[in-house]
Amino acid sequence: MTTATAASDLRARQDKGRKTAQNREKWAQGRTYISAAIVLIWCLAPAYWMVVTAFREVGFTYDTSILPSHITLDNFNTAFDTSFGNHFGQALLNSVFIGVVVTAISLLIGVFAAYALARLNFRFKYLVLGFILGASMFPGVALITPLFQLFTNIGWIGTYQALIIPNISFVLPLTVYTMTSFFREMPWELEESARVDGCTQGQAFRKVIMPLAAPAIFTTAILAFISSWNEFLIASQLSSDKTQPVTVAIANFAGAQPNQIPYTAIMAAGTIVTIPLVILVLVFQRKIVAGLTAGAVK
Amino acid sequence: MATELGPTPVKRPASGGTETHRPPKGVGEDNRIKSQGKWATWLLAPTILALAVVIVYPIISAIVMSFQKDAGLDPATGLFVQGGPAGIQNYVNWLAQQCAAPNGGTVACPPGTLGGQFWSATATTFLFTIVTVTLETVLGFWMAMIMARTFKGRSLVRAAVLVPWAIPTAVTAKLWFFIFAFEGIANKLFNTTILWTGSEWPAKWAVIIADVWKTTPFMALLILAGLQMIPAEVYEAAKVDGASALQRFRMITLPLVKPALMVAVLFRTLDALRMFDLPYILTGGANNTTTLSILVINQIRQGFNAAAALSTITFVIIFLVAFIFVRFLGANVVEQSGATPKGKK
Numbered sequence: 031m032t033t034a035t036a037a038s039d040l041r042a043r044q045d046k047g048r049k050t051a052q053n054r055e056k057w058a059q060g061r062t063y064i065s066a067a068i069v070l071i072w073c074l075a076p077a078y079w080m081v082v083t084a085f086r087e088v089g090f091t092y093d094t095s096i097l098p099s100h101i102t103l104d105n106f107n108t109a110f111d112t113s114f115g116n117h118f119g120q121a122l123l124n125s126v127f128i129g130v131v132v133t134a135i136s137l138l139i140g141v142f143a144a145y146a147l148a149r150l151n152f153r154f155k156y157l158v159l160g161f162i163l164g165a166s167m168f169p170g171v172a173l174i175t176p177l178f179q180l181f182t183n184i185g186w187i188g189t190y191q192a193l194i195i196p197n198i199s200f201v202l203p204l205t206v207y208t209m210t211s212f213f214r215e216m217p218w219e220l221e222e223s224a225r226v227d228g229c230t231q232g233q234a235f236r237k238v239i240m241p242l243a244a245p246a247i248f249t250t251a252i253l254a255f256i257s258s259w260n261e262f263l264i265a266s267q268l269s270s271d272k273t274q275p276v277t278v279a280i281a282n283f284a285g286a287q288p289n290q291i292p293y294t295a296i297m298a299a300g301t302i303v304t305i306p307l308v309i310l311v312l313v314f315q316r317k318i319v320a321g322l323t324a325g326a327v328k
Numbered sequence: 329m330a331t332e333l334g335p336t337p338v339k340r341p342a343s344g345g346t347e348t349h350r351p352p353k354g355v356g357e358d359n360r361i362k363s364q365g366k367w368a369t370w371l372l373a374p375t376i377l378a379l380a381v382v383i384v385y386p387i388i389s390a391i392v393m394s395f396q397k398d399a400g401l402d403p404a405t406g407l408f409v410q411g412g413p414a415g416i417q418n419y420v421n422w423l424a425q426q427c428a429a430p431n432g433g434t435v436a437c438p439p440g441t442l443g444g445q446f447w448s449a450t451a452t453t454f455l456f457t458i459v460t461v462t463l464e465t466v467l468g469f470w471m472a473m474i475m476a477r478t479f480k481g482r483s484l485v486r487a488a489v490l491v492p493w494a495i496p497t498a499v500t501a502k503l504w505f506f507i508f509a510f511e512g513i514a515n516k517l518f519n520t521t522i523l524w525t526g527s528e529w530p531a532k533w534a535v536i537i538a539d540v541w542k543t544t545p546f547m548a549l550l551i552l553a554g555l556q557m558i559p560a561e562v563y564e565a566a567k568v569d570g571a572s573a574l575q576r577f578r579m580i581t582l583p584l585v586k587p588a589l590m591v592a593v594l595f596r597t598l599d600a601l602r603m604f605d606l607p608y609i610l611t612g613g614a615n616n617t618t619t620l621s622i623l624v625i626n627q628i629r630q631g632f633n634a635a636a637a638l639s640t641i642t643f644v645i646i647f648l649v650a651f652i653f654v655r656f657l658g659a660n661v662v663e664q665s666g667a668t669p670k671g672k673k
Contacts, residue, residue, distance in 0.1 A: 262605040
C-alpha cells in the first residue's frame with residue numbers, strides 16, 4: 031500500500047465521518063423544525079378557527095374549508111345586537127372599567143409592598159411573602175359564598191364595587207408578587223448614589239427608582255389587567271345585565287332561537303375580546319414572559 | 329434565612345423595635361437598618377389591610393357560616409328548616425352525602441340532588457387535576473425543550489405559545505364548545521360522530537383537551553425559563569465526557585430544572601383544583617364534569633351556609649395539597665420567589 035492510497039483512504043474516511051455528522055446535524059435540525067411546526071399548529075389552529083368562523087356567514091357555520099370562506103361582517107353586528115338580550119357592547123365597557131380600576135388600585139398599593147419586599151430587610155418578611163403567595167393561590171369559590179351573602183344583605187349584587195373588590199383579592203397578590211421579582215433585578219446602586227448625594231430614601235425612590243421601574247410597573251399593569259379581564263367565577267354570580275363583564279356576556283350569549291346556538295356571533299365576540307389582548311401580549315412579549323416567569327425561577 | 333446577595337452593601341435583618349430613643353438621623357449604616365422595619369411596616373400596611381378585607385374576612389365569615397343551619401325550604405324534602413347553630417352538621421351532610429329528612433334527621437341524599445354529588449365532584453376534580461397537570465407537564469416540557477433550541481423562527485414559536493394563554497378562559501370554553509359541536513370541526517376532522525358534551529367520557533375529555541390547550545403554554549414558559557438558567561458549559565462538559573442525550577437529560581436537565589418545574593406544577597395543580605370556568609361553560613357540569621367549584625356555585629342559591637361548608641372543604645383540600653407539595657415534594661415557592669440571590673440570565 032502506497033502512502034498516497036493510505037492518505038486518500040484516510041481522507042475518504044474523514045469525509046464519511048464528517049458527512050455522517052452533517053447528516054445527523056441536518057436530521058436534528060429537521061426534527062426541530064417539524065416539532066416547532068407542530069407546536070405552532072397546536073397553539074394557533076384553534077384560535078385561527080375562531081377568527082375564521084367569526085367572519086363566516088351564519089349559513090356556513092360548519093364549513094370546513096381551512097381558508098376563510100363566505101366572508102361577512104354580519105356576525106360582528108349580531109354580537110353587538112341587543113335585541114336578543116345580549117349586552118356585549120355594555121359588557122366590553124364594563125370589563126374595561128373594572129379592569130382599569132382594579133389594576134390602578136392594585137398597582138397603587140402593591141408597588142409599596144413590592145418595594146419593601148424586594149429592598150428592605152425586616153422580621154416576618156418570609157411570612158408576609160408566603161401570605162401574599164398563598165393569597166394568589168386562593169380559590170375563588172371560598173370567597174364567593176360569604177361575599178354573595180354579604181352583598182345580598184347590603185344590596186350590592188349587580189353593582190360595580192361588588193365586582194371590583196373581589197377582583198382585588200387575586201389581582202393584588204399577583205401584582206405584588208410580579209413587581210417584587212422585577213424590583214429585585216433593578217440597579218439599586220443608583221439609589222445608593224442618590225442617597226450619597228443627599229436624597230432621603232423617599233426622594234431616591236421617587237426621583238431615581240420610579241422612572242427606572244416604569245417598564246416593570248407597566249408590564250405588571252398588563253398582567254393585572256389581563257387577569258381581571260379574564261375573571262369569570264365571581265362576575266358570573268355577582269353581576270347583573272348592566273354590570274356584567276365580557277366573559278359573562280360571552281358565556282351567556284343567546285341567539286334568536288333558544289335551541290340554536292349563534293356560534294358565528296359568539297366567535298365574533300370572542301375575537302373582539304381576544305384580539306386586543308393578543309396584540310398587547312405580542313408587542314410586549316419579552317416583558318410579559320419575564321413577568322409571568324418571574325419568581326418561578328429566580 | 330438566606331442572605332441576599334444583591335448589589336447593595338451588607339444588610340442585616342432588622343432587629344426588633346425595642347429601641348426607646350432614636351439615634352441621630354442620617355448617619356451611618358446601622359441607623360438605616362433599624363429604620364427599615366418601620367419603613368416596611370408602613371409600605372406593607374395597605375396591601376396587608378386590603379388582603380385582610382378581601383380575603384381574610386371572607387374566609388372567617390365562611391367558616392362561621394358553615395356552622396349555621398340554612399333557614400328556608402329544604403330543596404330536597406320541601407320542608408321548612410329553621411336556622412340556628414348547626415355544629416358540624418353541614419360538613420357531615422356533605423361528606424356522608426346526607427340530606428335533611430322529614431323527621432328532622434338525615435337520610436342519604438336522593439340521586440340528582442347536590443348533596444349527593446360531593447364525592448363524585450371530588451373525584452372529577454382530582455381526575456381533571458391529575459390528567460391535565462400530567463399532560464401539561466409532559467407537553468410543556470417538550471415545548472420548552474424545542475423553544476430552548478436555536479433555529480430560525482424560534483421567536484415566532486415563542487410568540488405563538490402566548491396566544492392560548494392570552495385568550496380568556498370563557499372564550500376558550502366557547503371556542504372548544506364550537507370545535508366539539510356535533511357538526512363541529514373535531515368530529516369532521518377525525519370522521520367521528522361523537523356527542524362530545526353529551527356523555528360522560530367525551531365530555532370529560534373535551535374539558536381536559538381544552539384545558540391542556542389553554543394552559544400548556546404557561547407551563548412551557550415556566551419550564552423554559554428554568555432551562556435557560558442551566559449554563560451551556562455543563563452540557564458541553566457532559567458531552568466531552570461521553571454522556572448520551574438521554575443521560576444528559578436525566579442527569580443534568582431534570583435535576584437542574586426541578587426547582588422551577590416543581591413551582592410550575594404546584595401553580596398548575598392549585599389552579600386545576602379550583603377549575604370552574606371551563607367545565608361550567610363547556611359542559612355546564614353535566615355528565616359528571618361537575619367540579620367542586622361548580623358544586624359550590626350550584627349550592628349558593630340553595631343555601632349559603634351549606635355552600636360555605638362546601639367551599640371551606642374545598643379550601644382545606646387545596647391547602648392540604650399545597651402543603652404536601654411544599655413539605656414533601658420540595659416545591660419551595662417562597663424561596664424561589666425571592667430569598668435566593670438572583671441568577672444570571
